[in-house]
Structures are given as structure tokens and as C-alpha cells.
Amino acid sequence: MVVGRLPWWDHVVVPAPDLAMSEGYLTAEARARVEIDRQLVACGWVVQDRNELNLYAGQGVAVREFIMAAGHGRADYLLFVDGKAVGAVEAKPSGTPLAGVESQSAKYAAGLPKDLPALVSPLPFLYESTGDETMFTDGFDPEPRSRPVVTFHRPETLARWLRHWIDDAEAGSLRARLDRLGPVPADGLRRIQVEAIGRIEASMCRNHPRALAQMATGSGKTFMAANLAYRLVQTAGAERVLFLVDRANLGRQTLREFQQFATPGDGRKFTDLYNVQLLTSNRIDPAARVVITTVQRLYSMLRGEEELPEDVDEKSGAEIEPERPVEVVYNPAIPIEAFDVVIVDECHRSIYGVWRQVIEYFDAFLVGLTATPAKQTFGFFNQNLVVEYGHAEAVADGVNVDFDVYRIRTKISEQGSTVEAGLVTKFRERETRKVRLEKLDEDVVYDARQLDRDVVAVDQIRTVIRTFRDNLFKPLDEGGIFPGRSEVPKTLIFAKDDSHADDIVRICREEFGRGNDFAVKITYRTTGVKPEDLLNQFRNSFNPRIAVTVDMIATGTDVRPLECVMFMRQVRSRNFFEQMKGRGVRVIDPNDLQAVSADATAKTHFVIVDAVGVTEAEFNDTNPLDRHKAESLKTLLDQVAAGVRDPDVVSSIAGRLARLDRVITPDDRTEIADAAGGVGLTDLVRFLTDAVDTDRAWEVAAAASGGADPTDEQLHEARAELVEKACRVLAERPELRTKLVEVRRSYTQVLDETSKDEIIDAGFSRDATDRARTTIESWQAFVAEHRDDIDALQILYSRPYGKRLTLKAIKELATAIGRPPYNWTPERLWAAYEALEVSRVRGSAGTQFTNLISLVRKALDPDRDLVAYPLTVDERFQNWLAQQTQAGTTFTADQLAWLTRIKDHLATSLTIAPDDFELEPFIGHGGYGRANTTFAGRLAPLLDELTQELVA
Missing domain, CATH: 3.40.50.300 (P-loop containing nucleotide triphosphate hydrolases)
Incomplete structure (x- = not known):
């Protein structure tokens, strides 16, 4: 995150010199410290030199170059709260990896000079920062581990955390208090809800920053989340929980869920115990322990806007999503510690793309709730899927129809x-x-x-x-x-x-x-x-x-x-x-x-x-359990009795019995259980559903292989074993089969005929289409596999603050995909998409390396259009010009010509520097000197702004 540089930054005034000129003469670390100074001031700290020390200048004072005890060096910044040392900041030049820097800040924490006032030793709050990237370690955590934060915490927040530690040395941080969460009470909860709460809490206790719960629609995700929020607030002492919804009417539905939630124990409503606020204005109630809002309103608030138009809040975040990822800046009214936990409920996949910096702004646990996760969802939550509960299981449990x-x-x-x-x-x-x-x-x-x-x-x-x-x-x-x-x-x-x-x-x-x-x-x-x-x-x-x-x-x-x-x-x-x-x-x-x-x-x-x-369509993942609609239940049961072990037959029986389970009388239920040797109809349905569940087969096969990934043969054997066990319950009990048929005949059931659509040729031969599909699938797999070890993929996937793509990184990616066994070029990948999705491809591959950016984005999000990168840059350029016109800025014809040349250069090179003006097409028009004169000496900041606005 870059504080103080975006056009709409107006929340904090930080006195600073005109850095457009002066920063160019500073060392890399000195430039980083200028940026760190800005961020500290924005977060409420008074920044001082050692020789100007005044610990009464504010609640929080950050002292530069503080000399520590012998052998412990000089702290880049020593942090004081209420006159007492509480932490330190280790500054590094921009681009420095911070993974191994914790030892330096830890040395400062343990090296306080004798008699220096401090409540805790070693100092508990340690930061490492380049100005672009900041890591934070909370010494009050059970297992202190650095984590990325957007910027620094405010002094009053560290003071509050210190008071928690003074009150109870074993509960100085939320992560420490999570250990106090006991077993989840099962009263009033479904089995899957109890399981989901327990697994999310276990993930938090292990200090995993993100967790994803995949639960079928209708299985009670919101009610589960209300129970989770209650335990986090009531037992773990979470200060505030944010509940993000897709649009305002779902927020109202969530508020009703909290209002109707009777808490364990005395049964009082959640809202009788704690304030729950559904945001209808851009102001958070300081007393609210749960805040419900949309991502678009949250973004508006971070920008410091007075209000959000009501109709914007009523729309889905997907409908109004910007064309490119939004960037956020620090807002002192909503600091990064404003929420301890952020629950993202069924938000559109765009929240993990264009809106992701809004939720990553907070130093909080992130919990995702969804019935239909995409690859992008799994990636955002670090592949930490803590619970998986699909449609078939929900039908078997009577949670879905x-x-x-x-x-x-x-x-x-x-x-x-x-x-x-x-x-x-x-x-x-x-x-x-x-x-x-x-x-x-x-x-x-x-x-x-x-x-x-x-x-x-x-x-x-x-x-x-x-x-x-x-x-x-x-x-x-x-x-x-x-x-x-x-x-x-x-x-x-x-x-x-x-x-x-x-x-x-x-x-x-x-x-x-x-x-x-x-x-x-x-x-x-x-x-x-x-x-x-x-x-x-x-x-x-x-x-x-x-x-x-x-x-x-x-x-x-x-x-x-x-x-x-x-x-x-x-x-x-x-x-x-x-x-x-x-x-x-x-x-x-x-x-x-x-x-x-x-x-x-x-x-x-x-x-x-x-x-x-x-x-x-190929994306229809959830199929009906009943896959043999033309055959009667008696025919299916007879097939099982005769030795047929087709999974579709077993699934169809499960589907028929699941429907029966929702309508039968208690007497019928008892008779079926008697015929089944004491097995109830609900358990029988679950038994049959588990038998055809691929995940269940994998678990059985993995257990048989001693925990290793099972082979295809082991998976086949596990599936066959599960199906055989399920079928034996029916095959060896003729009286059960008879009773099921008799009972079902007394209830009306619907068998709808399903037509298959005809295959329509798209104009390409089948072989060509298959080759294109194989190429695209291989390309998507390559991007997913190498997103952590190829710089360009890592940047495009994670979008880390302050880290930009370079042409060098893109060329390295082009070299990687050009090697065997892939032998790809951007042109070949582009042609594959044109063969399958010609209506969703704009522009041609050409010979531009930067088109790889568009191809990577398409691989990460297959639902988006494939647009040539120069076209994307040109569209952003036109939008920028329109914004300038609205702001009252006009350009001469000469200035527009220079702006167009700069735009074209960025579309192919991603960056621009004064040296580039010594080359064509710039040098033929007078080079850097002529361009700088044309823009009245303001070319340097203009280049920075255009790079910010136009480049990925």
C-alpha cells in the first residue's frame, strides 16, 4: 500500500517536502524511511529524532535511531505509548525480502537500555517495513509469528492490548484468548453447523489467517456464522466482527438472523447482549460488536466519502465491479485493526479479484462462507478448506431437497x-x-x-x-x-x-x-x-x-x-x-x-x-441424485438384489428414498427401521449417498494406504467396497425392499423426463476444438502450479501492495512457457481461446509480450473476456482523459501527442523512465527535455500517475 499518493487521498495531512525532487537524492533505505514516517504519522504516531525526544508530545511517539543496550545496535524506530517503550520498527529498502528480518527487530526488543520505562520485556510489538510492505509480530500471541499488515496499528490500539495483558497475562491477544473456546454446544445446531464452527475455530487457533467453509445452499451458513460471532465476541473477546454481504437486501436478512438468534445459556437474543449494526450510512457505531455491510459501501467509507448512493448498496458487488482492481489507502477513521474477524458471506467471485484489497486492508482473520467456491476462491483462502458439505450430503441429511x-x-x-x-x-x-x-x-x-x-x-x-x-x-x-x-x-x-x-x-x-x-x-x-x-x-x-x-x-x-x-x-x-x-x-x-x-x-x-x-452446460456440477428416472424404485431395488453395483443405480435409490424420508408418517418410519434391522430411513439414505461420494472413497483409500495419496486402483477398490456395503443392506433383506416399495406407492412422486440438447458445431473441426481445449486446460494448470515460483504469476495472482510487474518478469514467463514440454507462445495460446470462445476475445495476440498479462488473467478467471493488453491500456487512457476533463484539466494538441506516445510505450514496456526518452519515438520529437518543457516541468509526476493509472 502506498499512503498519500493516490488522487483521492485527503484523510491525513502529513507535512513533507516536495519529494518529487528530494527523494531522488536519498538512499533506498532513506526513501523507505520517508514513506514509513508518513505512514506512522497517518496512524497517529508522533515521529521524532533522538535529539528531539519528547515522550509527552502524544500518546504514541516513534523515536528514530534510538540507541539500544550494548550489543543490540540502534533501533530504526523505538515505539513509546503513554511514555513507555512498547515496540520497535526495523526499516529496510523497498524490495527487500522481510522473511529473515524478524531477528533484527527481536534483538531490539530484548535490548532495552537499563532503566528505560517499559511495561513488558522483551517489547511485544515488532514491525519490519520497507514502506511498501510491512510485517508485524505480536509478542502476546501463544506462538508469535509475523504476519503481513497494510500499515501500522494506532497507539491507542497498542495501549488497549497492553491493558488486556495487564488484566490477564495469558490473554494479551485475540489469538491467545482463542485457546479458551471450549466445545461447541450442539443444542439448536445441525451436525454440519457444529462441525463448521469447530473447524473454523481450530483453524484460527493454529493462527491460519484465512479459512473457507463450503456449505450447501440452505444448510444454515448465516446462522452458523452468528453462533461463531457470538463465541468469538463473548468468549474470545473479539472487539468487532465484520460481516460482508453481496448486497443490502442480504444484509437485512443477515440482521434478522442475528436478531432472532437465541444465545446458549439464558436464551437471550444476540442483539439484547451486543450491538449489531447494519450500515445504512458511512459511519460505524463505536459500540457495535458486529457490523454488516456490502463491499462497495466499505470501499466508499475507506475512501472517506460522506455517503454512498442507496441504489449502489442495493446492487450486487459483481454488477458494479470496477474494470480493474481497486486500491485503498489508509483511513484513520477506520484503522486496519477496526475488525478482528471478517466473515465474507456468499460474495461474488469479484470480491477476491477487483475488490480484494478492501478486505485485505484489515489486520483480521478472514472467514469465507460459500456453497459454490471457484478456483479463485480457494486461492484467496490459501487452499485452507476447513469444511466441505455438498448438495448430496445435504439431501441425505434432510437439509436440502x-x-x-x-x-x-x-x-x-x-x-x-x-x-x-x-x-x-x-x-x-x-x-x-x-x-x-x-x-x-x-x-x-x-x-x-x-x-x-x-x-x-x-x-x-x-x-x-x-x-x-x-x-x-x-x-x-x-x-x-x-x-x-x-x-x-x-x-x-x-x-x-x-x-x-x-x-x-x-x-x-x-x-x-x-x-x-x-x-x-x-x-x-x-x-x-x-x-x-x-x-x-x-x-x-x-x-x-x-x-x-x-x-x-x-x-x-x-x-x-x-x-x-x-x-x-x-x-x-x-x-x-x-x-x-x-x-x-x-x-x-x-x-x-x-x-x-x-x-x-x-x-x-x-x-x-x-x-x-x-x-x-459443462459447468453444471450438481446433478440430481436420481439418474434413472425411467425405472421404478422396485426395478432399481431388484437390480441391487441381483448383484448390480452401478453407482448411478445406488445414487438413484438414495434420491428416491430421500424424498420419501420427507413425507412418511412415524408409523411408516418405524416399520422401515424394523425391516432394516434397526437402521432408520435417514441413516439408510446417508449410507447410500456416502457410497457414491468420491471424497468418501478417497478417504477410505487414503486410510488403507497408510495416509499416502491413493492410487487409481486403490480408489477404485475403495469405491467398490463402499458400494458393496451399501447394497448389501438392501440385497440381503427382501422384506426391506418390499416395505420400501409398499410405502412409496402410498405417496405421490414426480418423475420428469429430461431431454438432452443436441451438439451444435461451432465451425471448427472436432480435432481442432479438442486441441484448443487441451491447450487451455494445460495453460490454466501451468498458471495454478507455478503461481508461487514465477514472479509475473505471483504478482498477477496476489497483487501485493507496492509491487509492480516489469517487462523483464513478463519475458521470463514467456521463456518458461516456450520451453519443452509446453513450447507455447502468446500467439498459440491466443489462437486456442479464439478457437473456443471467439465471441469473448477482443484484439489479436500480435507480437507483444504484454499480452501474456491478459492470458494469465484469463487463466485465473475463465469467465472474463480475453482482451489484448494494448486495448486495455488504451481504454484506461481514455477513461483517464475523461477524468481530467471532468476535473477541469485540458491538454493542448502537442501535450496529447506526447501523452499518446507515453501510453503506447507503457502498453508494450509496462514502465517508463527518463532514459526511455533517448529512444524512438521520443527522441525524434525532442526527447525528455522537450517533453518536460511541454508539461511545464511536471513530467516526472505525470509519468508516475500514468504508470499508476494505465499499467496492471
Whole structure:
């Protein structure tokens, strides 16, 4: 982090000379100390020379070049709080690795001069810093270990930590107090919630800075996190916990979770014991122990903005994410120690990319909660996955319901169509929806990708909705979606945009012959009523039966009575699709379901109605347990009895029995347990699910191999052993198989037919496509494998403060990928992406080494477009020019010509220095002297600013 250099730094005034000139004449370490001085002052410290010592100048005083006891050298900075020595800072030149510097600061800590006032010896608070990078060691930790921090802690914070130590020498730091957390009480918690809390706390006790909990949608992540926050605040003494959500309506949902949380013991509500603040303004309540907000509001607060527009907080961080990573600067009103723990709840993957410096700003434990982690998520949390609980396990535990897929395919949906020339055709403005008539001069040909964006085929929407209506209540043997029902189940439809949603709502009302309250649009642009009020009606009232949304209900929102999720839009992200699909998995008590859907008996499953082929995409990770829908339960059980050990058969039986488990009576449950030799139906489902769980097979194989990674043969044997054990429970008990069939026949079940989409050739031969796919997969694997040992990959992945890419690092990467066995060039990698994703590639590879930056970013985030690096730089340049114009700065034609040359140089070289002006194209236009004169002697800071704004 660079304090005091960004355009919007206005939080702290640090008196300093004009360093644009003076710093150039200082040594590297002296320049680092100038920057360290700035940061210390910004953090509330008074910085003094030894001969100007005045320990009463402020609560915190940092004394330069303090002479320590004999043999202990001279401390670069000795830190005093309330007149007593508490720590030291070891300064090093920028770029110096700090891994081995702890011994020097530790020497100062143990070398206090005799009679120097100090509460603790050795000194507990030690820093090593280059000005760009800072490491901190807390001597009160059980196992003191340096950790990276953005800048220094404030004096009042160190004073508070010292008071904790004075009160209890064994509890001087949060990490020390974590040891006091006892076993997690199981009352009121699911098994997986108890397990998740225990594992997160164990990770913190081991001083792992980051932990990721992967828990299926609907498994109670937020309630688990509320319990975790209570234990951290109540027992471990955490000062404040930050709860980051994706958008404001999820923040309100989280606040309700804390308000309803009855704490262990006397049962008082969490909010009766501790203040919980949902930020609706840019001010943190000093008394708040839990703060809930969005990442965009937090970024606004760090920037010192007075307020954030309300509509920005209501949107997902993904919708408003900047084009490139944001950078943060120190804000004394929100110091790095403002939060002890940051919980990131189901935030979009962009929070670990463009927003990551916002959450890395704090010196805090980071805990991630998600149902659908991406590779980028695992990387951000240092691969520290402490709990993994998937959809199949959640179904087996009765925490989720399973799903079926009902596929609707239309000709226009897959092939597009043509509007012929000569027809008088309606044209509609996207924003205003104003319609005009115009006669076509030529044919309008459109494909499936343009549908509902460039062209609205009204009959295509009508055909899908009419097909849904006509098949909704048909008998089971005729392919009915919800046979035996008479009222439309609560249905959520995902549209492409607001305009598309308006069309769907209108046609739903027409096709079902119902009024305005039957189908509604719930998006951020809904007017006349708050979207959240509509959402509550959808959740709690009979009407609306159908809600149409774009993204607002896609993640995190809880609608338990939902029984049908319809996709009328494509989804390119695996994570986003799993989140959208997850809206239907939540369980609900039959009485609560019947309160809004009187003709329903119980929610045994939900149905995905796929009108676009989204369930057939390669990224669809979660498949239904039931994979043999055309076969009866009796047929599947007979196959097992006859010796069939197909995992899909076992999975299908588990899926059928999981649905049965949600509706049977206590008497039926007892009879099944008796027939199973005392094994309950819920345990039987879990047993069968575990048998086809790849992770479970790996655990068994690893145990058999003595802890080593198992071979493929050992994995196969473990899988076969698990399946055999599960099948024997059914195979050796004919009476159990008979009882299961009898009981199931007394309950209505749905078997939906699933259609497979046709393979459409993209224009390349199959061999060429396969080669391109293999190249891209190998490239992604290379980036993941070498991100820690190749400088360019490390910088692009981690984005460390103050560390920039150089052309040398990029050329080293090009050399590495050009060696056998890869033999890649940027041009070859670029061509592979063009072969598979031509619509998502902008610009050509050319011969620029810097295009490797774009290729690495694409490998780290496959969902982003591949854009030639010079194009990226040019776009940033145009944005910078626009910002200058808005600020009242204009440039002459000569100045613009120089700026363009500088921009082009940065696009190919990443850096620029005065020596570069001795080369073409600069020297032909007068070189550095002419350029500096053109900009009135301010060329040097202008070069720094352009490098900051344009270069990755």
C-alpha cells in the first residue's frame, strides 16, 4: 500500500517536502524511511529524532535511531505509548525480502537500555517495513509469528492490548484468548453447523489467517456464522466482527438472523447482549460488536466519502465491479485493526479479484462462507478448506431437497429466426420501451444469442410459458411437472434483463388468464413498491405465484416455499448457476408450505424448468441424485438384489428414498427401521449417498494406504467396497425392499423426463476444438502450479501492495512457457481461446509480450473476456482523459501527442523512465527535455500517475 499518493487521498495531512525532487537524492533505505514516517504519522504516531525526544508530545511517539543496550545496535524506530517503550520498527529498502528480518527487530526488543520505562520485556510489538510492505509480530500471541499488515496499528490500539495483558497475562491477544473456546454446544445446531464452527475455530487457533467453509445452499451458513460471532465476541473477546454481504437486501436478512438468534445459556437474543449494526450510512457505531455491510459501501467509507448512493448498496458487488482492481489507502477513521474477524458471506467471485484489497486492508482473520467456491476462491483462502458439505450430503441429511429437470426446447430458442424484408415491424427502445413501426428494407436474421437482447420473439416466450402451463398438472404417466396439483407452485423465473422480465410477466398473466398479482417482476428497477416488499409477499402470501427476476434473487435470498425454478436466460458462470439453482433447495415444514400453497402436501423436491439448455452446460456440477428416472424404485431395488453395483443405480435409490424420508408418517418410519434391522430411513439414505461420494472413497483409500495419496486402483477398490456395503443392506433383506416399495406407492412422486440438447458445431473441426481445449486446460494448470515460483504469476495472482510487474518478469514467463514440454507462445495460446470462445476475445495476440498479462488473467478467471493488453491500456487512457476533463484539466494538441506516445510505450514496456526518452519515438520529437518543457516541468509526476493509472 502506498499512503498519500493516490488522487483521492485527503484523510491525513502529513507535512513533507516536495519529494518529487528530494527523494531522488536519498538512499533506498532513506526513501523507505520517508514513506514509513508518513505512514506512522497517518496512524497517529508522533515521529521524532533522538535529539528531539519528547515522550509527552502524544500518546504514541516513534523515536528514530534510538540507541539500544550494548550489543543490540540502534533501533530504526523505538515505539513509546503513554511514555513507555512498547515496540520497535526495523526499516529496510523497498524490495527487500522481510522473511529473515524478524531477528533484527527481536534483538531490539530484548535490548532495552537499563532503566528505560517499559511495561513488558522483551517489547511485544515488532514491525519490519520497507514502506511498501510491512510485517508485524505480536509478542502476546501463544506462538508469535509475523504476519503481513497494510500499515501500522494506532497507539491507542497498542495501549488497549497492553491493558488486556495487564488484566490477564495469558490473554494479551485475540489469538491467545482463542485457546479458551471450549466445545461447541450442539443444542439448536445441525451436525454440519457444529462441525463448521469447530473447524473454523481450530483453524484460527493454529493462527491460519484465512479459512473457507463450503456449505450447501440452505444448510444454515448465516446462522452458523452468528453462533461463531457470538463465541468469538463473548468468549474470545473479539472487539468487532465484520460481516460482508453481496448486497443490502442480504444484509437485512443477515440482521434478522442475528436478531432472532437465541444465545446458549439464558436464551437471550444476540442483539439484547451486543450491538449489531447494519450500515445504512458511512459511519460505524463505536459500540457495535458486529457490523454488516456490502463491499462497495466499505470501499466508499475507506475512501472517506460522506455517503454512498442507496441504489449502489442495493446492487450486487459483481454488477458494479470496477474494470480493474481497486486500491485503498489508509483511513484513520477506520484503522486496519477496526475488525478482528471478517466473515465474507456468499460474495461474488469479484470480491477476491477487483475488490480484494478492501478486505485485505484489515489486520483480521478472514472467514469465507460459500456453497459454490471457484478456483479463485480457494486461492484467496490459501487452499485452507476447513469444511466441505455438498448438495448430496445435504439431501441425505434432510437439509436440502433434491431436484428434477424439465427441459423445454423450441426451434427459435436454439436456432434463431428471420424477419423478412418488406414487413412492417415494431422496434422498441431498450430503456424507455417506446414502440415505433418501420418497414424493413432487408431481412433481419438473428441467432439464439441475440434473442431477447437484439430481437424479442414474442411467440418464443409465449411458447415456453404455454408449454409450462399445459404440462404443469398433467398425470404422471403423461409427463406432468406437478401431477395432482391444481394451483401453480411458487415459481421463480430468471430473465435476461429488465425488459425481458417485463415481457415474461405480461405473457404469464395472459397465458394463465390471471391478474396483476399472479405474476410480478422483482428487480432493482421495480418502481412503485419496494422490491423487498414484493419478495416478502412472494415468500409469505398466496400471491404472487410467479416472480420474474434478473439477478436480485439469484444469491443468498431465502424463499423456502419455492418449488420451481425456470431458466429463460443463459448463465456463463458455474458459481452463479449453482447459486441460482440453490434458490429451490431449501426445506420447509409442510404446514408452512400449505399456508401459501394449500394443494401441496410436502416439499419433497423442486423442479428446474430449463428453456435454454443451461443444465446441459459443462459447468453444471450438481446433478440430481436420481439418474434413472425411467425405472421404478422396485426395478432399481431388484437390480441391487441381483448383484448390480452401478453407482448411478445406488445414487438413484438414495434420491428416491430421500424424498420419501420427507413425507412418511412415524408409523411408516418405524416399520422401515424394523425391516432394516434397526437402521432408520435417514441413516439408510446417508449410507447410500456416502457410497457414491468420491471424497468418501478417497478417504477410505487414503486410510488403507497408510495416509499416502491413493492410487487409481486403490480408489477404485475403495469405491467398490463402499458400494458393496451399501447394497448389501438392501440385497440381503427382501422384506426391506418390499416395505420400501409398499410405502412409496402410498405417496405421490414426480418423475420428469429430461431431454438432452443436441451438439451444435461451432465451425471448427472436432480435432481442432479438442486441441484448443487441451491447450487451455494445460495453460490454466501451468498458471495454478507455478503461481508461487514465477514472479509475473505471483504478482498477477496476489497483487501485493507496492509491487509492480516489469517487462523483464513478463519475458521470463514467456521463456518458461516456450520451453519443452509446453513450447507455447502468446500467439498459440491466443489462437486456442479464439478457437473456443471467439465471441469473448477482443484484439489479436500480435507480437507483444504484454499480452501474456491478459492470458494469465484469463487463466485465473475463465469467465472474463480475453482482451489484448494494448486495448486495455488504451481504454484506461481514455477513461483517464475523461477524468481530467471532468476535473477541469485540458491538454493542448502537442501535450496529447506526447501523452499518446507515453501510453503506447507503457502498453508494450509496462514502465517508463527518463532514459526511455533517448529512444524512438521520443527522441525524434525532442526527447525528455522537450517533453518536460511541454508539461511545464511536471513530467516526472505525470509519468508516475500514468504508470499508476494505465499499467496492471
